[in-house]
Amino acid sequence: MVDAVTPPDQRLSVLYREHRSWLENWLRHRVGNSWDAADLSQDTFLRVLSSAQKLEDLREPRAYLLTVGRRLLSNFYSRRSLEAAYLEALAQLPEECVPSPEQRWLLLETLQALDELLDGLPRLVRRAFLWSQLHGLGYREIAERLDVSERTVKRYMAQAYEHCLLVQL
Template sequence: MTDAVSPTPATEPSSLHTLYRDHRSWLENWLRRRLGNAWDAADLSQDTFLRVLASAQPIPDLQEPRAYLVTVGKRLLVNFHQRRSLEQAYLNALARLPQDCVPSPEQRWLLLETLQALDELLDGLPPAVRRAFLWSQLEGLGYRAIAERLKVCERTVKRYMAQAYEHCLLVEL
């Protein structure tokens, strides 16, 4: 028999329940102050606890539960703002299209989901590398045009593109 005690299925949900009961209101209020919106704060609060549930961190080992919840909540808040920014840019682009070219609601949703997936795929790349990759892939710009926009040499653009492709391949693995 070993001395180490691993969390049993009975203690995990109990610990999550205690964490939720003791800190949900506090976290939701913290998020509401940053968002100015009770509905989004409630959604992000629930998402935070779902992330905690899915994490490898055993719940009983949390020394500072509020600090941990804030860390998870901040990440979700950043993702939330990035998604809203992306959605707004997409809606602005749609508003400039002629009426007969506007996609259906289903197509809009698929396009927005694709944009979000692309944004997540490129997350972590330096801004210049990200811009170079997007200009190349979405606007069809050549390396010379990208170099002019970024005010760098073509060799640097080639290096940026190699870095972006490598990043995409590694994320896919």
């Protein structure tokens, strides 16, 4: 049990020893395999280590680990969905246009980084930003597609740019 008398450098170790297998089993039931569950479990503890949450203040360590684990699980499924959509798009390309495995990996990494950068934006703001940046659509075209005013699109774009700048700080 993690408590206030445990030295700070040992608190995470105790938390890890007492709860890792439990968390990994919980994750394994959600992702369906041991490898991804182990990775997500390790990522959870890394997040705990880098978080501002003081371990001695944790009253319910499993609830906290579940919260962090659920967020990572959500990111995992989002990444998997993004990867599937990318691979499906690649399958539609003529063979001479298909990127090499190295290029695929770089493109997928870039897509994941972009997805993480835009995480947290409302759906319409995100969509407006992507249409503008990836498809080169103007504000009028975006407004028509979203069925909103151009002024709203300008507000969405300002919100997206501000979000990107703050995330990078």
